[in-house]
Amino acid sequence: MKKLFFAAFAIILALTTNAQAPSVKKGTKLTYHVTTADREYDYVVTVSNFGATIAFDWKMTDPVNTSGKINITANALAKATVYKNYFEDDSKVTLTKESTVWLSKKNFNELKSKGKTKMNMTGELATYDKEATLQDASYQMNGQSKTAKVIKCQFIKAADTQFTIQVFNDAKNPLIQYMDLGTFTITLKSVE
DSSP states (O other): HHHHHHHHHHHHHHHHHHHHHOOOTOOOEEEEEEEESSSSEEEEEEEESSSSEEEEEEETTTTTOOOEEEEEEEHHHHOOOOEEEOOTTTTEEEESSSOOOOOOHHHHHHHHHSSSSEEEESSSSSEEEOOSSOOEEEEEEEEEEEEEEEEEEEEEEEEEEEEEEEEETTTTTBBBBEEEEEEEEEEEEOOO
16 A cells, blocks of 8 residues: 555656746756747857846857847836847847746736736737636756646737747746747747
8 A cells, every 4th residue: 555655646746846837047048949930040048147136148049140148127027018029139138127038927927817918029018818728838857858837828819819928837937938929939948
C-alpha cells in the first residue's frame, strides 16, 4: 500500500511540476521564435533584473541582427495598457507607461477577474476577451520539455479574430508566451 501511495504521489508531483510557468530571475534567457510574412528569426531576452522593476538585454538573430536594452518601471508593470512590440537597433529604453514581454498586473488581473481587458498592442486600444478554459503551452526549460497553463485572450472584430495573446497563468510572472498581432507571431520556445 505504501509503494502505491508513493508511486501516485510521484506521478502527481511530476504532473504539477511540469505544469508550472517558467521561473525567471537575473540571468534567465528567454528565446522566442518570430515569424513574419517574409522571414523567421529568434528574439532573445536576457534578464538583468527581475523584481519590482524588470530590465533585460534583447537581440534579434539573423537576418534582423539588432539589439538593445529595456527597463520596465514598477509603475508600468503595475498599470500599463500600452505595449511596445517594435524595437530599434542599439536602443536603450525605459518604459514608464508601457510594458513589453510581460503583461501588466492590471491587464492580467482584469483577465482573471473580469474575463476581459483593454490593451493597446498595435497602436489601437482594443478589448481582449479571455477564453473560458486555460490552455496548455509547451516550451523547453534548460533542455527539458515543459507544459504550463496559459490564459488565452483575443481581440475579435466583426466575428473575425484579429489578435491573440497567451500569457502564463502566474500573477507573479505574467510572461507573454505567444502573440499573433497579424503582421507577426512570436512564441516562447526556450528558457535557460
